Amino acid sequence: MPSDAKILIVDDHEDTLYALESALAPLGYRLGRATSGDEALKQVLRGQVGLLLLDVRMPGVSGLDVIRYMRRLEQTQHIPVILLTGFGPDHELTSAAFALGVADLMMKPIDPWALRTKVRYLFDTHRRHLALEHEVRELRALVKDHTEDKDHTEDKGHDEGQYHDEDDGAAAPHRALPHPDARVPVQRINGAHTGELEQDRT
Numbered sequence: 001m002p003s004d005a006k007i008l009i010v011d012d013h014e015d016t017l018y019a020l021e022s023a024l025a026p027l028g029y030r031l032g033r034a035t036s037g038d039e040a041l042k043q044v045l046r047g048q049v050g051l052l053l054l055d056v057r058m059p060g061v062s063g064l065d066v067i068r069y070m071r072r073l074e075q076t077q078h079i080p081v082i083l084l085t086g087f088g089p090d091h092e093l094t095s096a097a098f099a100l101g102v103a104d105l106m107m108k109p110i111d112p113w114a115l116r117t118k119v120r121y122l123f124d125t126h127r128r129h130l131a132l133e134h135e136v137r138e139l140r141a142l143v144k145d146h147t148e149d150k151d152h153t154e155d156k157g158h159d160e161g162q163y164h165d166e167d168d169g170a171a172a173p174h175r176a177l178p179h180p181d182a183r184v185p186v187q188r189i190n191g192a193h194t195g196e197l198e199q200d201r202t
Helices: 014-027 037-045 063-072 091-099 112-167 194-201
Strands: 006-010 031-034 049-055 081-085 104-107
Touching: 006 014, 006 037, 014 031, 014 112, 031 037, 037 049, 037 063, 049 063, 049 112, 063 081, 063 091, 081 112, 091 104, 104 112
Parallel strands: 006 031, 006 049, 049 081, 081 104
Antiparallel strands: none
16 A cells, blocks of 8 residues: 555535545545545545545445445455445345445444544554565565575586586596406405505405
């Protein structure tokens, strides 16, 4: 999430937008607004939104439609959403909302203290989660680079050692040399004493 990420408030009523902005102002977060589902999706797809306050019923694209579209895209599927409704408890709406992974469903009129508490927790948690994911990706890249460098070094050393063994007789001092006369057994070079060699010759 960018450092300038904002909380996007989506509602088709100007007075509701103003009330929600006033309730969240003490938190000091950057706020944005949209008056339709289409406009909300355009802002979300620009990648600057860290949390969505979304009205359920709006002309055209509804709040649930916005969430369905967001959940299909990797870049937006994990953005937390607080769904807002002014039509009272609705079991069908609640089931559909939580099935889509909304963080919370709040009834209008919104309690400012409860809204600030939930927004602060969700926004900060999402920001920390994204920062952790970024660190994990960086660590994996470092480990991958280190492993590739190590494999390259080991392969190079193996090739040089093989070349040395084949082309330099001194690199294999324990190798037994065949006698020109095939009837004479191969003599042990390691541990052989001068007296033993003289005795073999006689």
